[in-house]
Amino acid sequence: MELLHQLCQIHAPSGNEVKMKEFLLHHVQEQQARWKARPQILHGKGFQDCLLLVFGEPRTVIFAHMDSIGFMVRYGKQLIKIGGPVAEAGYTLVGEDSQGKIECTLEVDEEEHELRYHFEREIERGTELVFKCDFRETEDTVQSCYLDNRLGVWSALQVAQTLENGIIAFGCWEETGGGSVGYLAKYIYETYGVTQALVSDITWVTEGVRAGEGVAISLRDSLIPRRSFVQKIIQLAREANIPHQIEVESSGGSDGKELHYGPIPWDWCFIGAPEDHVHSPDELVHKKDIYAMVDLYKHLMQKL
Amino acid sequence: MELLHQLCQIHAPSGNEVKMKEFLLHHVQEQQARWKARPQILHGKGFQDCLLLVFGEPRTVIFAHMDSIGFMVRYGKQLIKIGGPVAEAGYTLVGEDSQGKIECTLEVDEEEHELRYHFEREIERGTELVFKCDFRETEDTVQSCYLDNRLGVWSALQVAQTLENGIIAFGCWEETGGGSVGYLAKYIYETYGVTQALVSDITWVTEGVRAGEGVAISLRDSLIPRRSFVQKIIQLAREANIPHQIEVESSGGSDGKELHYGPIPWDWCFIGAPEDHVHSPDELVHKKDIYAMVDLYKHLMQKL
Amino acid sequence: MELLHQLCQIHAPSGNEVKMKEFLLHHVQEQQARWKARPQILHGKGFQDCLLLVFGEPRTVIFAHMDSIGFMVRYGKQLIKIGGPVAEAGYTLVGEDSQGKIECTLEVDEEEHELRYHFEREIERGTELVFKCDFRETEDTVQSCYLDNRLGVWSALQVAQTLENGIIAFGCWEETGGGSVGYLAKYIYETYGVTQALVSDITWVTEGVRAGEGVAISLRDSLIPRRSFVQKIIQLAREANIPHQIEVESSGGSDGKELHYGPIPWDWCFIGAPEDHVHSPDELVHKKDIYAMVDLYKHLMQKL
Numbered sequence: 001m002e003l004l005h006q007l008c009q010i011h012a013p014s015g016n017e018v019k020m021k022e023f024l025l026h027h028v029q030e031q032q033a034r035w036k037a038r039p040q041i042l043h044g045k046g047f048q049d050c051l052l053l054v055f056g057e058p059r060t061v062i063f064a065h066m067d068s069i070g071f072m073v074r075y076g077k078q079l080i081k082i083g084g085p086v087a088e089a090g091y092t093l094v095g096e097d098s099q100g101k102i103e104c105t106l107e108v109d110e111e112e113h114e115l116r117y118h119f120e121r122e123i124e125r126g127t128e129l130v131f132k133c134d135f136r137e138t139e140d141t142v143q144s145c146y147l148d149n150r151l152g153v154w155s156a157l158q159v160a161q162t163l164e165n166g167i168i169a170f171g172c173w174e175e176t177g178g179g180s181v182g183y184l185a186k187y188i189y190e191t192y193g194v195t196q197a198l199v200s201d202i203t204w205v206t207e208g209v210r211a212g213e214g215v216a217i218s219l220r221d222s223l224i225p226r227r228s229f230v231q232k233i234i235q236l237a238r239e240a241n242i243p244h245q246i247e248v249e250s251s252g253g254s255d256g257k258e259l260h261y262g263p264i265p266w267d268w269c270f271i272g273a274p275e276d277h278v279h280s281p282d283e284l285v286h287k288k289d290i291y292a293m294v295d296l297y298k299h300l301m302q303k304l
Numbered sequence: 305m306e307l308l309h310q311l312c313q314i315h316a317p318s319g320n321e322v323k324m325k326e327f328l329l330h331h332v333q334e335q336q337a338r339w340k341a342r343p344q345i346l347h348g349k350g351f352q353d354c355l356l357l358v359f360g361e362p363r364t365v366i367f368a369h370m371d372s373i374g375f376m377v378r379y380g381k382q383l384i385k386i387g388g389p390v391a392e393a394g395y396t397l398v399g400e401d402s403q404g405k406i407e408c409t410l411e412v413d414e415e416e417h418e419l420r421y422h423f424e425r426e427i428e429r430g431t432e433l434v435f436k437c438d439f440r441e442t443e444d445t446v447q448s449c450y451l452d453n454r455l456g457v458w459s460a461l462q463v464a465q466t467l468e469n470g471i472i473a474f475g476c477w478e479e480t481g482g483g484s485v486g487y488l489a490k491y492i493y494e495t496y497g498v499t500q501a502l503v504s505d506i507t508w509v510t511e512g513v514r515a516g517e518g519v520a521i522s523l524r525d526s527l528i529p530r531r532s533f534v535q536k537i538i539q540l541a542r543e544a545n546i547p548h549q550i551e552v553e554s555s556g557g558s559d560g561k562e563l564h565y566g567p568i569p570w571d572w573c574f575i576g577a578p579e580d581h582v583h584s585p586d587e588l589v590h591k592k593d594i595y596a597m598v599d600l601y602k603h604l605m606q607k608l
Numbered sequence: 609m610e611l612l613h614q615l616c617q618i619h620a621p622s623g624n625e626v627k628m629k630e631f632l633l634h635h636v637q638e639q640q641a642r643w644k645a646r647p648q649i650l651h652g653k654g655f656q657d658c659l660l661l662v663f664g665e666p667r668t669v670i671f672a673h674m675d676s677i678g679f680m681v682r683y684g685k686q687l688i689k690i691g692g693p694v695a696e697a698g699y700t701l702v703g704e705d706s707q708g709k710i711e712c713t714l715e716v717d718e719e720e721h722e723l724r725y726h727f728e729r730e731i732e733r734g735t736e737l738v739f740k741c742d743f744r745e746t747e748d749t750v751q752s753c754y755l756d757n758r759l760g761v762w763s764a765l766q767v768a769q770t771l772e773n774g775i776i777a778f779g780c781w782e783e784t785g786g787g788s789v790g791y792l793a794k795y796i797y798e799t800y801g802v803t804q805a806l807v808s809d810i811t812w813v814t815e816g817v818r819a820g821e822g823v824a825i826s827l828r829d830s831l832i833p834r835r836s837f838v839q840k841i842i843q844l845a846r847e848a849n850i851p852h853q854i855e856v857e858s859s860g861g862s863d864g865k866e867l868h869y870g871p872i873p874w875d876w877c878f879i880g881a882p883e884d885h886v887h888s889p890d891e892l893v894h895k896k897d898i899y900a901m902v903d904l905y906k907h908l909m910q911k912l
């Protein structure tokens with residue numbers, strides 16, 4: 001899982017995904033000769049920092065967000081959140097400003113409800129800080145910051161190897177509520193007529209969705225996708241004997257939100273491995289669930 | 305009001321409106337020969353589970369949402385809400401899973417802030433449950449679950465009988481924040497150039513909007529539609545002597561929200577009878593307000 | 609600053625911006641002969657109460673919202689808010705209903721968490737009330753209700769005098785969450801291919817953004833715009849030696865929100881003078897910051 005390890009280390013908090021996009025672009029250009037089919041690669045003007053891979057005659061698109069949660073320097077030593085990271089005193093944060101590389105420590109002022117950094121010098125206003133990557137792999141699990149959603153990206157890259165017809169869309173801003181899926185969806189719909197979407201992202205281990213028991217297929221979170229589409233996916237997973245779990249939650253959201261509320265009749269479904277220690281430097285995912293995730297995506301991209 | 309009674313019994317929680325759509329489709333196909341004009345009937349590919357009726361040369365569209373609130377089985381005996389139903393212990397809920405029909409009882413665990421069902425067997429994860437319909441009619445009132453919005457649908461069907469120019473759009477997902485009005489609005493605007501919309505839905509009896517005193521015309525809820533359009537509607541209601549009440553609220557929302565925030569310059573207005581016991585199995589509406597609602601819609605579809 | 613004084617007095621709460629639009633239309637028609645370039649003036653059908661000025665071959669659009677916060681009469685003597693005004697007992701509010709002009713006093717019932725008006729007669733349901741304008745100017749500052757956003761409008765009019773290529777879009781509903789930027793953005797993008805936007809609005813004086821120290825360039829509020837675009841703007845401000853301050857906030861929003869979530873790949877940035885006593889009748893802005901705002905907009909409209 002060296003590729004996953006690399007992905008987890010890339011600095012790409014919401015709004016500044018350019019390094020992830022460049023890494024993926026380079027990776028695809030290098031690897032595609034070994035893939036079953038060569039995709040059309042779309043990026044640059046009109047796509048901001050997003051990246052689209054279009055294979056053959058697509059019927060379904062996989063959305064995988066590239067951005068991560070993190071922190072931003074406000075005024076003085078204050079930090080504010082980018083998205084919803086866990087903020088525990090002592091976490092190591094890394095970044096860079098015009099004075100050079102930064103490795104500092106998160107401080108939590110409970111009384112003032114304020115986050116601060118501890119560092120030898122003042123960091124420039126507006127600098128982004130992210131969790132320092134401590135990648136841990138065992139026979140059964142991987143653990144690191146940003147498995148959400150570097151694992152969703154990694155899974156999409158595995159699917160790419162054998163994909164003949166379909167689109168993979170690497171998007172931005174998911175952790176802060178979206179901002180790129182709207183125009184990606186529009187482009188995809190208007191260019192290819194595609195209205196089926198799978199959201200390749202990571203979900204939560206809960207009392208009903210357990211580590212090691214398969215990839216989660218979400219029947220709902222704060223939004224409810226069209227039931228007939230999700231039922232079709234569950235049926236396909238069942239028939240193919242791919243380990244899966246049905247998720248039913250009343251909160252949470254994903255790139256599906258932008259599809260759901262947008263002006264295109266998308267059928268969409270969130271499908272992803274569950275993780276423990278969500279949005280912390282210690283996100284933990286079971287390898288069985290990762291493999292099931294890749295298997296299910298490969299199957300669905302053929303059958304849907 | 306046998307038709308209304310039938311509508312109130314149909315299982316169509318948000319995301320799974322297909323049965324309502326099929327009922328309406330069948331109803332329209334059967335009834336249209338008796339209508340003043342035959343509509344073009346649009347549904348299927350590109351419309352998910354929505355249904356559009358296009359009469360003549362439309363200038364205005366009526367949006368009426370087909371979906372209802374309800375509950376969904378989470379894990380074990382837990383229930384989560386679909387939309388915002390009142391949840392009182394003892395309510396009878398009905399549904400179906402692969403093991404058969406279900407009629408169970410709602411339990412409320414105040415301590416754990418949790419909803420559960422009481423039933424002789426475990427219900428499958430993700431199963432939808434809705435209020436059991438107890439339809440009650442008096443000389444002056446109707447009472448049932450789901451008058452919101454089966455009454456809005458029913459009213460639109462009354463209007464359809466004499467409608468010559470206009471669109472009726474039966475949509476999905478309103479109770480969970482929308483998801484179909486965006487693409488319906490786009491289709492209607494791009495195909496017919498229509499930018500006037502009336503939201504046929506049910507509102508609340510309050511200290512300012514009373515049962516039996518006429519249909520409510522909403523000057524605002526959490527959103528404020530363009531004032532000049534609402535004022536024109538109030539003026540038309542006044543001139544036609546149709547009993548009406550001006551509603552002014554700071555909260556609440558409707559299908560109007562998707563029109564308001566979407567990329568089309570819609571003039572929209574919420575117009576509907578007020579109900580008591582909102583979002584419970586005992587929604588109560590005064591017949592005078594129902595008749596005023598139908599009268600006002602008929603008038604507006606001619607005059608706007 | 610007589611023009612600014614005039615702008616601050618115009619009744620245009622969200623949803624009813626027609627008087628501001630008419631004032632601006634008249635002003636532009638009267639003034640444009642003295643401007644460096646004559647704009648194409650777009651308004652009316654398809655634009656609701658908005659107004660667009662298109663100069664030459666535009667690359668960038670300035671959005672300036674015309675609407676203001678205020679209050680609306682609910683039932684009896686109750687008031688509800690339009691947007692988020694400060695509500696302090698004793699504020700003077702003005703408006704008009706069919707019985708004539710109104711000048712009344714705001715009452716705050718702390719116990720019932722209710723706002724009311726004190727006036728010699730009952731005011732008609734749904735009537736809008738706004739702060740009475742008390743315009744105060746010193747050598748260094750201006751103070752009035754509604755500097756947010758009449759100052760953003762005023763600044764755009766200053767920029768208009770010498771603008772050769774660019775668009776100025778006067779929009780509606782910003783104070784209640786938007787509603788016009790979506791369709792304006794769509795029209796601008798589809799007609800001119802423009803995807804760069806500057807939000808001409810007023811922000812807050814805080815511990816990091818101080819009165820008199822320059823126009824604020826926002827790196828983020830509740831949303832994070834694309835970092836590379838904002839960095840380019842900061843670089844241009846720096847090179848041109850225009851006094852500016854970098855704003856980094858975790859809350860707040862602007863017209864940028866509709867651009868961000870819409871289906872067009874906008875690069876956008878909020879740029880505006882900071883004010884004290886936000887959303888009260890006593891909004892206070894330093895003149896240095898106003899001049900820096902105008903200077904920066906003029907510079908950016910040339911260089912972006």
